[in-house]
Amino acid sequence: MATVERVTSGGIGDSVLRKEDRKFVTGEGRYVDDLKLPGMLHGAFVRSSFGHARIVSIDASAALAMPGVHAVLTHATLPVVTGVLSASNPGGDVRHPEQAVLAKEFARYVGEPVAMVIADDRYLASDAVNAVHVEYEPLPVVVDAEQALAPGAPLVHAEYDSNLCKTLESITDGFDAALAKAPRKVTLRVHNQRVTPMPMETRGCIGDWSNSTGEVTLYTSTQVAHFVRTFISIVCGTSEAKVRVVTPDVGGGFGAKLNTYREEFAVCAASKVVGRPVKWIEDRTENAVATIHGRDQTQYYEAGVAENGRILALKLDAIQNNGAYNQLLTPSISHLTLFMVPGCYDIQDVSITIRQAFTNTTPTDAYRGAGRPEATHGIERLLDAIADELGLDPVEVRRTNFITEFPYASATGLSYDSGDYAATMDVALGHADYAGFEARRAESKQNGRYRGIGLSTYVEVCGLAPSAVTAALGIGAPGWEHSTVRLHPTGKATVITGTSPHGQGHATSWSQIAQTELGIPFEDVEVIHGDTAFQPYGLGTYGSRSLAVGGIALYRSLGKVREKARELAAHLLECSVDDLEWTGTSWQVKGSPDRAKTIQELAYAGWTAATLPEGIEPVLEATTFHDPPNFTFPFGTHICEVEIDPTTGRIEILQYTAVDDCGNVINPMIVDGQVHGGIIQGLGQALFEETVYADDGQMRTPTLVEYLVPSAADVPPMSLHRTTTPSPSNPLGVKGIGEAGTIAASAAIVNAAVDALSVLGIRHIEMPMQPARIWKLIEEAKS
Amino acid sequence: MSQTITVTVNGTAHTAEVEQRQLLVHFLRETLNLTGTHVGCDTSTCGCCTVHLNGEAILSCSLLAVQADGCAVRTVEGLQQDGVLHPIQQAFHENHGLQCGFCTPGMMMAALGVIEQHPDASDEEVREALEGNLCRCTGYQNIVAAVRSAADEMARS
Numbered sequence: 051m052a053t054v055e056r057v058t059s060g061g062i063g064d065s066v067l068r069k070e071d072r073k074f075v076t077g078e079g080r081y082v083d084d085l086k087l088p089g090m091l092h093g094a095f096v097r098s099s100f101g102h103a104r105i106v107s108i109d110a111s112a113a114l115a116m117p118g119v120h121a122v123l124t125h126a127t128l129p130v131v132t133g134v135l136s137a138s139n140p141g142g143d144v145r146h147p148e149q150a151v152l153a154k155e156f157a158r159y160v161g162e163p164v165a166m167v168i169a170d171d172r173y174l175a176s177d178a179v180n181a182v183h184v185e186y187e188p189l190p191v192v193v194d195a196e197q198a199l200a201p202g203a204p205l206v207h208a209e210y211d212s213n214l215c216k217t218l219e220s221i222t223d224g225f226d227a228a229l230a231k232a233p234r235k236v237t238l239r240v241h242n243q244r245v246t247p248m249p250m251e252t253r254g255c256i257g258d259w260s261n262s263t264g265e266v267t268l269y270t271s272t273q274v275a276h277f278v279r280t281f282i283s284i285v286c287g288t289s290e291a292k293v294r295v296v297t298p299d300v301g302g303g304f305g306a307k308l309n310t311y312r313e314e315f316a317v318c319a320a321s322k323v324v325g326r327p328v329k330w331i332e333d334r335t336e337n338a339v340a341t342i343h344g345r346d347q348t349q350y351y352e353a354g355v356a357e358n359g360r361i362l363a364l365k366l367d368a369i370q371n372n373g374a375y376n377q378l379l380t381p382s383i384s385h386l387t388l389f390m391v392p393g394c395y396d397i398q399d400v401s402i403t404i405r406q407a408f409t410n411t412t413p414t415d416a417y418r419g420a421g422r423p424e425a426t427h428g429i430e431r432l433l434d435a436i437a438d439e440l441g442l443d444p445v446e447v448r449r450t451n452f453i454t455e456f457p458y459a460s461a462t463g464l465s466y467d468s469g470d471y472a473a474t475m476d477v478a479l480g481h482a483d484y485a486g487f488e489a490r491r492a493e494s495k496q497n498g499r500y501r502g503i504g505l506s507t508y509v510e511v512c513g514l515a516p517s518a519v520t521a522a523l524g525i526g527a528p529g530w531e532h533s534t535v536r537l538h539p540t541g542k543a544t545v546i547t548g549t550s551p552h553g554q555g556h557a558t559s560w561s562q563i564a565q566t567e568l569g570i571p572f573e574d575v576e577v578i579h580g581d582t583a584f585q586p587y588g589l590g591t592y593g594s595r596s597l598a599v600g601g602i603a604l605y606r607s608l609g610k611v612r613e614k615a616r617e618l619a620a621h622l623l624e625c626s627v628d629d630l631e632w633t634g635t636s637w638q639v640k641g642s643p644d645r646a647k648t649i650q651e652l653a654y655a656g657w658t659a660a661t662l663p664e665g666i667e668p669v670l671e672a673t674t675f676h677d678p679p680n681f682t683f684p685f686g687t688h689i690c691e692v693e694i695d696p697t698t699g700r701i702e703i704l705q706y707t708a709v710d711d712c713g714n715v716i717n718p719m720i721v722d723g724q725v726h727g728g729i730i731q732g733l734g735q736a737l738f739e740e741t742v743y744a745d746d747g748q749m750r751t752p753t754l755v756e757y758l759v760p761s762a763a764d765v766p767p768m769s770l771h772r773t774t775t776p777s778p779s780n781p782l783g784v785k786g787i788g789e790a791g792t793i794a795a796s797a798a799i800v801n802a803a804v805d806a807l808s809v810l811g812i813r814h815i816e817m818p819m820q821p822a823r824i825w826k827l828i829e830e831a832k833s
Numbered sequence: 834m835s836q837t838i839t840v841t842v843n844g845t846a847h848t849a850e851v852e853q854r855q856l857l858v859h860f861l862r863e864t865l866n867l868t869g870t871h872v873g874c875d876t877s878t879c880g881c882c883t884v885h886l887n888g889e890a891i892l893s894c895s896l897l898a899v900q901a902d903g904c905a906v907r908t909v910e911g912l913q914q915d916g917v918l919h920p921i922q923q924a925f926h927e928n929h930g931l932q933c934g935f936c937t938p939g940m941m942m943a944a945l946g947v948i949e950q951h952p953d954a955s956d957e958e959v960r961e962a963l964e965g966n967l968c969r970c971t972g973y974q975n976i977v978a979a980v981r982s983a984a985d986e987m988a989r990s
Contacts, residue, residue, distance in 0.1 A: 056927065067926060074934030075922040077869015077909035081935065084868035171863075173854065250873045250881060250969050251935040301871070301935025302969050334874040553933030553970045723929050726972030754878035754967070762960040762973040791972075 056719055059573055061566035062782075065719035068558045069573075070551075079299045082254040082271045087327040090256065091120055093320055094175035094330065095313070096165040096182045097339065098157030101193065101410040101747015102204070103186035105155060108165055113181040118170035120324050122182060125152045128166065129319050131287035134312055136376040137277075139524035140385040144216045147207040147408070149375040151285065151315045157186070158206055158374035159411050160749050161339025166316050168324055172331065191747040195371035195407040196348060206374055206408040215372050215406040216381050218388050220462050228363035228399035232354025238435045241816050242424045244346035244371065244741040245734075246751075247417045248759055249552075251301020252332035253341055257317030261325055266318050267294045273307045273550050274590035277378070277527065279582045281310040286318050297580035300552030304731070305416035306341050307552070308592040309378045313340070338752040343741050344417020346371035347384060347404075347424045351432050359440055359447035363399040366391050366428070370406045373413035379420075380413055381406060382525055386421030386511065389462045393429040394471045394509040394685055395451035400461045410747045416592060418731055418792045419510070426508045430797030431814070434504070434804065438813060444801070445484065448475065448507050457778075464511060466683045467777050467785075469711070474773045475507055478687035478709040481771055487691070500694040501704075502806025505687060506798035512786035513598030513682035513779070530677035531595070532586045533603035535564070535611050537670040539657040541650025543570045545577045545607075548588015549600035554724070554788065556596060559716045560604055563782075567608040569635030569649045586673065594684070594786030597716065602780045603676035610672035615652040618670075621663035622647055622655060682777045682785040686710035688729070690798040694806050699825025701737060701803055703766040708794065711773045713785035721787050722770050728791020729768055734760045735792075736799040740818045758818075807831070838902035842867065843911030851898045858882045860898035861908060869909040869938045873967070880966030883939035883946075884908045890946030892965075909938035912945075920986040921945050921979075930979035932970035940966045944980045952984050 060066040073079050096108075110122035134149040148154070153164045165182055169175035190204035197203055198213040206213050229235075255270035266288060272278050275295040283290035300307065313330050321328045332340060347370045354363035370384040384404045391402050419426075433451070437444040449472055458466040479485070487503050494501035514520075515529030532548035545560050561575035579585065589595075612632065619637035620627040623645055630637045638646030647655070652670065655661075659668035691705040708725055715721050738758035742750040751757040776783025796817060803824070804815055810831035815824070839848045842865060849864050861867045861884070872894055873881030882894040885907040893906075912919040921941045924930065931937040940963070947954060947962040954962065959980045960973070968976060 056929075068929065070934070071926040071931060072918075074931055074937050075909075075918065075925050075941065076913055077867070077938050079869070079934045081868075081871070083872070084862075173852070248969060249933070249935075250879060250967060251871070251933070252873070300933065302933040304969065334876065334879075555932070719929050723932060723971060723975060726974045727932065727970045728972075730972035731969070753876045754874045755876050759967050759969065761964045761967060762977060763964040765973055767956070767974055767977075768972065 059571065061562050062716050064562060064717065066558055066562055066572060066717055068555045069561065070555060070557050081251055081299045081301050082256065082269050083331045085256060085269055085298060087256060087258055090327040090329055091168050091170060091324060092172040092175045093317055093328045094167050094172065094179045095163040096167065096179050096184060098153065098160055098162040098164055100157060100186050100188050101160050101191040102189040103157050104189060105153060105157060105164060106185040106187050109183040110165065113167060113178040116178055116181060118174045119167065119178045121168040123152065123166045123320055123323065125150050125154045128152050128316060129322055130285050130315055132285050134310065135281055135284065136378060136380060137526040138376065138379045138382040139526065140382050141216065141218060141524060144381045145210060146376050151312045160747055161336065161412060163312055166320055168320055168328055191410045193409050193411050193743040193745065193747055195346065195369045195409055198407040198409045199369060199405060206410055213408045215376065215408055218385055218404040220388055220400060220402045222399045222461050225363055225399045225401045229354040229365065232362040233357060234355045234440065236353045236355055236436045236439045238351045238432050238814065240349045240428045240431055242345045242347045242349065242427055243817050244343050245417060245739045246338060246343050246741045246757060247304040247306035249302030249304055249306055252334060252337040253307065253311065253313065254331040255314050255317050256327055256329040257321040258327040259318055259321035261322065264288060265292045267296060268314060268318055269296045269298060270314055271300050271307055272297055273303045273552060273592055275550060275580060275582055276587050277590065278310050278314060282315065282318055285315045294583045297550060303552045304418045305344065305420055305592060308416050309342060334754060335752045338757065339412055339749055342377050342415035343373065343412050344414060345424060346414050347387065349428045351428060353432055353436060355436055355440065357440065359436055359442045359450045361395060361397050361451050364392060364397045365401040368404045370404055371409050371411065371414060372406045373411045374408060375413050377413040377415040380415050382523065383414065383416055383421040385523060387424045389464055389511055390422050390425035391429060392461055393426060394453055394507055396453045398461050411743055418728065419789045420593065422510050422789065423793045423796060426506065426793045427797045430506045431800060434801045435813065438808065444505055445479065448505065465680060466509065467680060467779050468775050469509065469683060469685050470775055471507060471685060474685065474709050474711050475687040477771060477773055478689050478707055481709065481769060482689040482691065482705060482707040484689065494693050500696065500806040500809065501692065502802045502804065503689065503691045504798050504801025504805055505689050506794045506801065507687045508794040509683050509685040510790060510793050511681045512594035512684055513678055514593035514595045516680060517677050529589065529599065530675050531600040531603045532588045532675050533600065533607045534586065534673045535607040535671065537611060537653035539654050541653045542574045545575060545604060546585055547577060547579045547600055547604060548585065549596040550579060550590040552591065554591065554596060555720045559597065559720060562716055563601060563604055564608060567605060568612055594788040597784050598682045598780060598786045599676060599678050601782060601784060602678065603674045605782055606674040606676055607672045610674065611670050614666065614672065615649055615670055617663050617666055618652050618656055619647040621661065678779065680779040682713065682779055684710065684712040684785040684787060684790050686790060686794060688794040688798040690802040692802040692806055694803065694824060696828050699821035699828065701819055701824060706766050706768045708768060709771045709773060710787065710790050711775050712787040712790065713777045714774060714783040724787045725770055725791045726768060728789060729795045730760055730765050732792040732795025733765060733799060736796040736817050736819060738818050738820065836899050838899055840901045841905045843907060853897065853899055855898045856894055857896040857898045857901050858893035861893060867908050867910050871935055871938060873936065880943055881936050881939040883942040883966065885942060885946065890943050909942060921983040924979040924983035924986065928975045928979035928982055930971065930976045936966060936968045940968060940976060944983065947980065948984045948987060952988055954984065956981065
């Protein structure tokens with residue numbers, strides 16, 4: 051896409067430089083670890099060093115004897131009334147094992163919090179953690195989900211007769227017949243490995259409990275402040291009206307902070323005990339074991355296919371590793387996989403079974419894409435496997451199977467809103483010079499290298515979510531979003547949003563929407579969020595929902611204010627509302643620019659309330675709770691071209707082309723930034739990242755030394771482009787872009803690598819495609 | 834064990850009694866309240882805590898405060914002058930080189946070190962030189978553009 055000129059102020063469609071930036075580039079951002087409260091103490095956690103163990107005893111006497119140590123709390127002494135709760139019950143009857151805030155009798159994964167130390171500073175707290183002696187009786191461990199579901203596996207939770215959490219199923223009536231009559235069958239096993247979200251800011255929180263008023267304030271690095279407030283009130287046994295959750299600047303989330311965690315409850319309860327604020331900041335090694343992981347799904351595909359590549363029936367049997375407990379949304383994540391198994395292809399007969407297993411590992415939950423990357427990676431690998439099996443071009447197999455008419459009722463129950471998958475693919479093929487690829491492959495071959503090209507044509511379900519649908523899916527939370535637009539007497543505007551940005555630039559984009567829809571200049575709009583004390587309930591930021599749901603809530607509030615202003619203008623101009631037209635910044639009598647009231651004049655008039663039309667309240671302010679009528683379905687095509695050096699196994703990405711269609715765009719610069727970051731997270735999973743457990747439950751990748759987050763030197767420049775197919779589901783025609791890159795990228799990269807090595811007879815490669823694995827594959831294939 | 838040290842930070846001398854085991858990053862953050870320098874890992878891998886020590890980019894999580902006794906430290910708070918952004922700050926802003934902002938101070942301090950040593954660094958050289966600074970949001974493309982743009986601007990001025 052041609053560079054769109056960047057501007058310092060603007061409306062919808064402009065690449066406006068971010069108003070958030072200045073505080074961050076000057077070091078004036080305020081993240082939770084930057085906050086200091088009077089009298090604040092520091093907490094640290096004693097964590098299980100065993101994957102599975104009975105806690106025999108906890109001896110804190112040595113720690114308590116240390117100067118500066120105020121308390122050591124355990125399950126027996128931490129004042130909470132219940133354990134951590136999950137909001138997820140897809141299909142009903144999900145097994146939800148008790149997850150005590152501090153381990154009750156058993157520890158079920160390495161890193162599970164067993165005790166909490168409160169001390170004067172974090173150095174002392176760390177010392178004291180080492181002085182707490184916990185006696186463990188080790189128990190049998192299972193870390194692999196397939197092994198956990200095998201007969202005779204060690205039980206993670208002894209109260210159940212197996213490690214099965216839940217089986218999700220979606221089977222169409224015609225599936226068996228459709229599969230039986232398909233002339234060709236193609237099978238594929240794909241393991242979507244466990245990865246860790248790894249925001250650069252770890253988690254952290256400060257609990258401040260007032261024993262005199264019963265009020266508790268929690269400062270926490272979260273994507274979902276209101277969820278956290280609701281759950282604090284339940285777990286800590288206090289009135290929700292007395293709980294305030296403040297979200298300072300948040301240094302990245304990626305789903306890791308779309309949760310309610312034990313430590314958030316623990317700092318509140320600990321503050322109640324010691325009568326002073328208690329801060330806990332996660333260190334990176336803790337983050338690796340104590341914050342949710344993502345993915346870890348093993349998939350067995352079988353496709354029934356016609357000779358031309360048309361998919362007649364699709365079967366997926368998958369096993370999802372839930373980890374030791376269900377976090378906020380754990381059982382629902384693979385439900386999102388289930389929805390998107392058919393991808394952007396017209397497959398009306400499916401049989402999908404996803405079995406979720408408990409294991410002695412950190413819980414999995416939402417990581418950027420959350421269930422959808424698993425679906426996309428699988429189906430996109432399968433499309434290439436079908437093309438390979440039938441001797442067809444992967445492009446043509448895709449074209450043969452694309453959904454072409456919208457709205458489209460998917461076999462898994464969704465209604466795709468709009469799309470033009472072939473058009474987007476064709477744009478991508480042009481930019482990537484797909485037609486000229488074989489010549490480039492030959493050139494690489496002459497240099498002793500393998501070159502390959504791979505596509506990923508994805509569609510995702512975004513804009514989470516219609517509340518009736520979340521209820522039907524067993525999610526105990528709605529999907530609407532809130533906004534308030536408030537005009538001040540001086541004509542400036544405050545926007546309060548229920549979204550919870552942590553890098554997405556909502557202050558900028560929301561100001562652009564306000565400028566376009568209400569005529570308040572970009573720089574006169576302040577966007578505030580992140581404090582439950584003054585905000586109505588908001589659902590937060592995740593699932594590429596902020597614009598498609600929160601942005602629409604804003605759009606509707608702006609419209610309400612504009613319409614109220616119209617009534618006021620008609621009153622002041624002594625005309626009918628029907629005589630007025632909106633100029634973009636004022637209401638004027640049609641055809642009479644001299645008879646007009648600017649929005650700022652109307653804001654002042656509404657505030658003075660000197661003369662108001664009958665039935666109109668003072669002040670231009672409006673609030674909306676917007677519940678979306680449908681999801682949105684962004685889509686696109688990513689094409690990756692790689693070259694592999696057989697002497698090292700290193701995969702070099704020569705070209706990465708992305709054509710994304712997220713409907714209408716508010717700020718192209720920000721959208722591109724989201725795509726860049728998303729692609730590199732998908733690339734990280736494809737090439738480098740894997741969270742590894744040893745069989746005994748020990749974590750093999752507890753730091754950034756072992757867990758390989760891509761650096762600038764590891765990743766290629768990307769070529770980004772867009773097509774625009776507005777969503778008919780909302781008045782701005784927007785769809786969402788936060789997760790697209792991650793959902794699309796891994797399959798494009800793996801498909802390219804498999805294509806490169808297909809001359810050696812290699813048909814599939816599991817992620818991460820680290821050089822050693824690739825080198826070994828090549829050596830084995832050659833011999 | 835405590836020790837009295839004097840460290841000049843962003844041009845101002847600070848004398849303080851510190852625990853010998855205190856890391857420089859915690860001295861900056863906790864003692865001097867300069868919270869722009871962040872901690873992102875515990876293995877000297879992420880680069881979030883990068884500051885300049887006597888003109889050289891270093892990791893303030895890998896140095897004790899007492900080791901900085903008598904030294905000059907420059908942090909992100911020392912970049913802007915009289916309310917005017919430094920070219921590296923302006924370039925990160927203009928190139929959308931940041932999203933959540935958490936890695937940004939360390940990234941800018943590292944980038945400044947690169948520019949000062951290699952003002953003509955190519956895209957590839959910038960990428961190699963910033964290998965020790967992780968960003969999870971941007972995919973680095975706009976960071977590289979920002980560093981190149983800042984280098985050009987600094988060469989002109």
